[in-house]
Amino acid sequence: xxxxYSGIFIVLFIVxxxxxxxxxxxxxxxxxxxxxxxLLLKTLPYQVIAYVIATIIYFVLMNRHTNKNRIERxxxxxxxxxxxxVIGGVFLAMFAQAIMSFINISLLNQPVESENTSAIxxxxxxxxxxxLIVAIFGPIIEEFVFRRAIFGEIxxxxxxxxxxxxxxxxxxxxxxxxxxxxxxxxxxxxxxMSYTFSFLYVITGRIMVPVLVHMLxxxxxxxxxxFAPSLEELEGQLQFIRAIxxxxxx
Numbered sequence: 001x002x003x004x005y006s007g008i009f010i011v012l013f014i015v016x017x018x019x020x021x022x023x024x025x026x027x028x029x030x031x032x033x034x035x036x037x038x039l040l041l042k043t044l045p046y047q048v049i050a051y052v053i054a055t056i057i058y059f060v061l062m063n064r065h066t067n068k069n070r071i072e073r074x075x076x077x078x079x080x081x082x083x084x085x086v087i088g089g090v091f092l093a094m095f096a097q098a099i100m101s102f103i104n105i106s107l108l109n110q111p112v113e114s115e116n117t118s119a120i121x122x123x124x125x126x127x128x129x130x131x132l133i134v135a136i137f138g139p140i141i142e143e144f145v146f147r148r149a150i151f152g153e154i155x156x157x158x159x160x161x162x163x164x165x166x167x168x169x170x171x172x173x174x175x176x177x178x179x180x181x182x183x184x185x186x187x188x189x190x191x192x193m194s195y196t197f198s199f200l201y202v203i204t205g206r207i208m209v210p211v212l213v214h215m216l217x218x219x220x221x222x223x224x225x226x227f228a229p230s231l232e233e234l235e236g237q238l239q240f241i242r243a244i245x246x247x248x249x250x
Contacts, residue, residue: 002067006149008039009061012054015143019050037126044127051137069152082165085204090220093196097217100192110185121225135222137246139214145195146173148207152197159246170198183216193217 020043027034027042034042079087104110124130151173158165174194178187197210 001066002069003153003245005065006153009058009145009149012057013141016047016050016054016141020044020047040123041127044123044130048129048132048137051133051141055137055140057214058141062148064146069148069156071152071155071202071205072207074205077203077209082204082206082209085200086188086212086216089196089209090216091199092200093193093213093217094220096192096196097189100189101186104186105186108188121222124226125224131222135215135219139218142177142213143207143214145176146194147197147201147210150176151194151201154196155202166198166202170195173198
């Protein structure tokens with residue numbers, strides 16, 4: 001029965017991703033000359049609603065079934081320890097992302113900026129409620145699908161040492177995660193996040209730990225991206241002030 005629920009999680013995720021298509025067809029029929037950007041903004045509210053509904057369904061299904069996987073059948077950390085893992089997990093995820101980004105840029109010669117992140121920030125600039133998907137509902141759904149359903153089921157059936165099962169399951173779920181984001185130039189970064197979130201899931205036995213870490217990570221990225229222009233301007237002002245001080249003192 002657990003695998004049935006996992007299958008439902010995956011199917012529901014696909015449905016959510018495609019939920020805006022009927023509305024896009026309708027708006028295009030109403031106005032054949034509508035631009036891509038305008039069409040996206042018109043369909044976005046309906047996708048937000050789809051994410052909210054899907055999130056509710058995920059939690060209902062998780063509370064209904066008791067057939068846990070090998071991760072959840074093991075010892076679960078207490079709420080207090082789990083909270084510590086959430087906080088530490090954010091720093092761990094940031095460290096993993098920094099390492100993978102360095103490898104991706106310096107060794108693989110891939111672009112610094114992720115096309116996926118850039119596109120999302122452009123949408124947020126025009127429709128701030130997109131933050132609800134990126135920082136709240138998106139991470140919840142993605143962790144239920146990629147960690148609980150895909151990673152958890154592969155980890156369950158893999159024979160041999162646990163570390164081998166972990167590596168294979170996390171790699172497969174990470175590759176699918178990257179494909180789902182259509183960001184092939186940053187695939188290694190998605191793999192790094194998959195290893196990190198999967199580790200947090202296994203070490204705590206609680207799916208909500210990687211969910212919360214994922215939410216905080218996305219919220220942090222959004223915050224940094226939104227304030228990046230202000231930070232660059234502030235850095236320029238500080239450099240100007242240092243130059244003046246240098247002239248005055250020396």
